[in-house]
Amino acid sequence: MTRQLIHSPVTDSIVARILVADDDPRLLSSLSSLLAQQGYLVTSALGGREACRQLNTRTFDLAMLDLRMPELDGFEVMAHAAKVQPKCGIIVVSGESSFSSVSRALRKGAQDYIKKPFDPDEMLTTLEAVLGKQSLVRAHTDVQQRLEKSEALHRYIVNNSPDIVFMLDDQGRFCFINRKIESLLGYNSEELNGKHFRHLLDEQDIARGTHPLRDPSVTPENPRTFEVKLKTRGSQKANRYFEITAFPIDHGTLPLGADFNARTSGPKARFYGTARDVTERKEAEAFINFQAYHDLLTRLPNRALFTDRLSLAITQASRSKQKLAVMFLDLDRFKVINDTLGHAMGDVLLQVVTQRLESCLRKGDTLSRFGGDEFTLLLPAINSSNDARRIAKKLIDALKAPFQLGEHEVFVGVSIGISLYPEAGTSMDQLIQNADIAMYHVKARGKDGYRFYSESMNIDTVNRLSLERDLRQALENNELRVYYQPQVCAKSGRIVGLEALVRWQHPDRGLLYPKDFLPLAEETKLIVALSEQVLAQACRHVKGWILDGNRDLRLAVNMSPIQVEHPRFVENLIRQLKNEEFPASHLEIEITENVIMNDLKQISQKLQQLADHGVRIAIDDFGTGYSSLNYLHQLPIHTLKVDQSFIRGIGNGEDDACIVNAIVAMAHGLRLDIIAEGVETDAQLAYLRGLGCQQIQGFLYGPAQPPEAISRMLDGQRVRAVV
Numbered sequence: 267m268t269r270q271l272i273h274s275p276v277t278d279s280i281v282a283r284i285l286v287a288d289d290d291p292r293l294l295s296s297l298s299s300l301l302a303q304q305g306y307l308v309t310s311a312l313g314g315r316e317a318c319r320q321l322n323t324r325t326f327d328l329a330m331l332d333l334r335m336p337e338l339d340g341f342e343v344m345a346h347a348a349k350v351q352p353k354c355g356i357i358v359v360s361g362e363s364s365f366s367s368v369s370r371a372l373r374k375g376a377q378d379y380i381k382k383p384f385d386p387d388e389m390l391t392t393l394e395a396v397l398g399k400q401s402l403v404r405a406h407t408d409v410q411q412r413l414e415k416s417e418a419l420h421r422y423i424v425n426n427s428p429d430i431v432f433m434l435d436d437q438g439r440f441c442f443i444n445r446k447i448e449s450l451l452g453y454n455s456e457e458l459n460g461k462h463f464r465h466l467l468d469e470q471d472i473a474r475g476t477h478p479l480r481d482p483s484v485t486p487e488n489p490r491t492f493e494v495k496l497k498t499r500g501s502q503k504a505n506r507y508f509e510i511t512a513f514p515i516d517h518g519t520l521p522l523g524a525d526f527n528a529r530t531s532g533p534k535a536r537f538y539g540t541a542r543d544v545t546e547r548k549e550a551e552a553f554i555n556f557q558a559y560h561d562l563l564t565r566l567p568n569r570a571l572f573t574d575r576l577s578l579a580i581t582q583a584s585r586s587k588q589k590l591a592v593m594f595l596d597l598d599r600f601k602v603i604n605d606t607l608g609h610a611m612g613d614v615l616l617q618v619v620t621q622r623l624e625s626c627l628r629k630g631d632t633l634s635r636f637g638g639d640e641f642t643l644l645l646p647a648i649n650s651s652n653d654a655r656r657i658a659k660k661l662i663d664a665l666k667a668p669f670q671l672g673e674h675e676v677f678v679g680v681s682i683g684i685s686l687y688p689e690a691g692t693s694m695d696q697l698i699q700n701a702d703i704a705m706y707h708v709k710a711r712g713k714d715g716y717r718f719y720s721e722s723m724n725i726d727t728v729n730r731l732s733l734e735r736d737l738r739q740a741l742e743n744n745e746l747r748v749y750y751q752p753q754v755c756a757k758s759g760r761i762v763g764l765e766a767l768v769r770w771q772h773p774d775r776g777l778l779y780p781k782d783f784l785p786l787a788e789e790t791k792l793i794v795a796l797s798e799q800v801l802a803q804a805c806r807h808v809k810g811w812i813l814d815g816n817r818d819l820r821l822a823v824n825m826s827p828i829q830v831e832h833p834r835f836v837e838n839l840i841r842q843l844k845n846e847e848f849p850a851s852h853l854e855i856e857i858t859e860n861v862i863m864n865d866l867k868q869i870s871q872k873l874q875q876l877a878d879h880g881v882r883i884a885i886d887d888f889g890t891g892y893s894s895l896n897y898l899h900q901l902p903i904h905t906l907k908v909d910q911s912f913i914r915g916i917g918n919g920e921d922d923a924c925i926v927n928a929i930v931a932m933a934h935g936l937r938l939d940i941i942a943e944g945v946e947t948d949a950q951l952a953y954l955r956g957l958g959c960q961q962i963q964g965f966l967y968g969p970a971q972p973p974e975a976i977s978r979m980l981d982g983q984r985v986r987a988v989v
């Protein structure tokens with residue numbers, strides 16, 4: 267009878283490989299052929315030594331060993347097999363039947379024992395049983411290993427997940443949590459086991475974070491995703507944002523569910539969840555959001571956020587029939603400080619100004635940086651204009667004390683325009699625009715103060731628009747006139763210079779003076795074209811007078827800051843002089859101290875280039891500006907014009923006369939010429955002469971006059987000189 271073939275339990279071959287070892291050649295041969303007939307792969311070994319050699323070279327599923335063999339007995343072969351082929355099964359086939367031999371053989375690792383002489387069927391049954399058992403053990407070991415591998419893999423996947431993976435029981439307590447919790451939040455996963463999920467939630471997120479555990483609409487098919495802040499262990503680190511996805515576990519569809527719960531002694535898992543750290547994304551979003559609605563330098567709300575809040579406040583004010591105020595704040599003297607001390611200092615100044623302004627406000631007020639040195643302020647729900655007035659005064663006072671910027675002590679003021687809702691407008695744009703207009707009126711009246719918007723201001727604005735249109739036409743239609751005010755030698759009384767002063771012969775409004783249109787010309791930059799026309803006319807007139815015999819006559823021309831700051835200022839001026847064939851040495855340009863202080867380095871280069879061409883430089887309104895005397899010897903200056911406000915003080919016993927003394931003395935020391943402006947009386951003239959002031963300008967010798975009048979004056983002067 268041929269038995270069923272048994273697969274090799276060790277080597278994966280189709281049939282089992284069997285080593286048969288005996289020192290009796292006959293027995294060895296009969297046993298081997300019996301097994302071979304059954305289809306096994308049989309290797310015969312005559313004696314123990316040969317058996318060991320075979321074990322060293324081939325792999326066997328089973329060895330059938332005689333115990334008593336010369337040289338090496340069955341026990342020694344078993345010991346060798348255990349070393350070199352531990353998976354090889356052993357059956358002892360022996361004539362020994364004592365209990366001690368059998369027991370020893372089994373202890374040494376034999377799976378079974380067959381006594382010689384044996385019944386072939388019985389022997390084959392034993393052999394199959396051993397091989398079958400071996401196969402089972404092997405299959406079990408395989409499954410065990412696969413399970414261990416699979417579990418290790420899943421543990422690896424879960425523990426190395428970028429997210430926290432957790433399970434909660436039906437009370438919301440942790441019954442599993444992966445190791446990611448350690449690196450993300452600093453907890454040890456064991457310490458959280460049994461603790462409620464709430465334990466991890468930031469105080470403000472407890473309600474939102476625990477609600478999904480009670481929400482019946484959350485199912486495995488419809489998990490809930492929500493964002494909450496989770497607490498870090500200890501209080502050193504800030505809490506972090508997590509996106510949590512959670513759902514109740516359906517134990518019917520969870521193949522390992524039973525295993526998991528069976529293997530854990532704790533309560534049954536009811537919820538599965540993952541928590542993804544989204545702190546960086548949230549912080550980036552928060553920063554982008556902050557950037558979109560705030561000014562990064564001062565951290566104040568920006569224009570967008572301000573208008574947003576204003577529009578909301580208007581809606582509320584209209585509903586509750588309340589007032590609100592919008593203020594437009596513009597810093598005075600900021601530009602000069604920024605240009606003089608540099609932008610870094612300017613930035614610091616803006617930050618400190620912001621702190622001082624904020625210290626005057628209440629929680630619901632919105633202060634915003636509108637751009638540059640402009641701020642807007644929203645005071646929602648005020649009772650009356652007095653509330654706004656009180657705040658405006660407070661803001662102005664707050665900036666009164668000097669600001670310490672490094673080693674510099676600087677002063678800034680603030681001009682504030684106020685518009686009240688609903689009187690000054692009911693829309694956002696109206697309120698902001700009208701506060702701006704009111705602020706502009708503060709500036710026009712000497713800065714550092716506040717004004718409420720009124721209808722009349724708007725009329726001015728309309729006028730400004732038509733004036734601007736007219737001024738553009740004036741430039742095209744040659745409506746500008748140049749008048750000249752003589753500059754007279756204090757000793758001889760002769761006219762040595764003429765200051766060109768622009769007038770506008772307006773077709774409807776008559777002769778207009780600089781105060782009526784120059785601020786607008788500067789604002790609209792029309793001053794550049796205007797100045798070119800003035801210089802062209804003046805060069806032609808004065809050149810004519812020089813050619814008429816007034817050989818030393820000098821032309822003085824005022825330069826606007828906008829002109830001087832223009833990058834091609836020097837080139838343009840020199841080109842114009844060439845075009846007009848006017849000698850540069852007969853031109854004196856007048857600039858104010860503020861222009862110089864705006865950008866000392868640039869201006870000094872430009873002035874030096876002009877001086878190299880022979881142009882003279884005069885400082886106009888000297889003593890009134892915001893400056894440092896230090897620049898005087900750094901720049902190519904020829905003349906100081908003492909401001910008329912100081913001259914007025916002469917003879918009145920005021921301190922101004924002392925200032926005049928000091929300026930004249932300083933000019934002498936620096937070898938600069940002095941022109942006293944606004945001289946109206948003989949007493950002033952006598953005083954100035956006494957001080958050694960070289961030149962006089964003022965109504966005493968006449969106001970600025972048209973060229974025809976100046977021609978007559980110069981003619982008369984020449985006639986007197988000849989006589």
Ligand SMILES: Nc1nc2c(ncn2[C@@H]2O[C@H](COP(=O)(O)O[C@H]3[C@@H](O)[C@H](n4cnc5c(=O)[nH]c(N)nc54)O[C@@H]3COP(=O)(O)O)[C@@H](O)[C@H]2O)c(=O)[nH]1
Nearest residue numbers: 766767768779780800824825826886887944945946964965
């Ligand atoms: N960039 C340009 N600025 C110009 C130009 N023309 C004039 N200006 C600037 O306008 C300011 C005002 O000029 P104006 O109204 O002509 O006043 C001048 C004189 O009329 C006035 N003055 C002269 N003497 C006296 C006096 O005895 N008493 C008195 N009350 N006023 C007097 O002073 C003005 C001249 O001052 P200054 O320029 O400082 O010498 C004028 O100051 C210019 O800044 C122009 O073409 N371009």
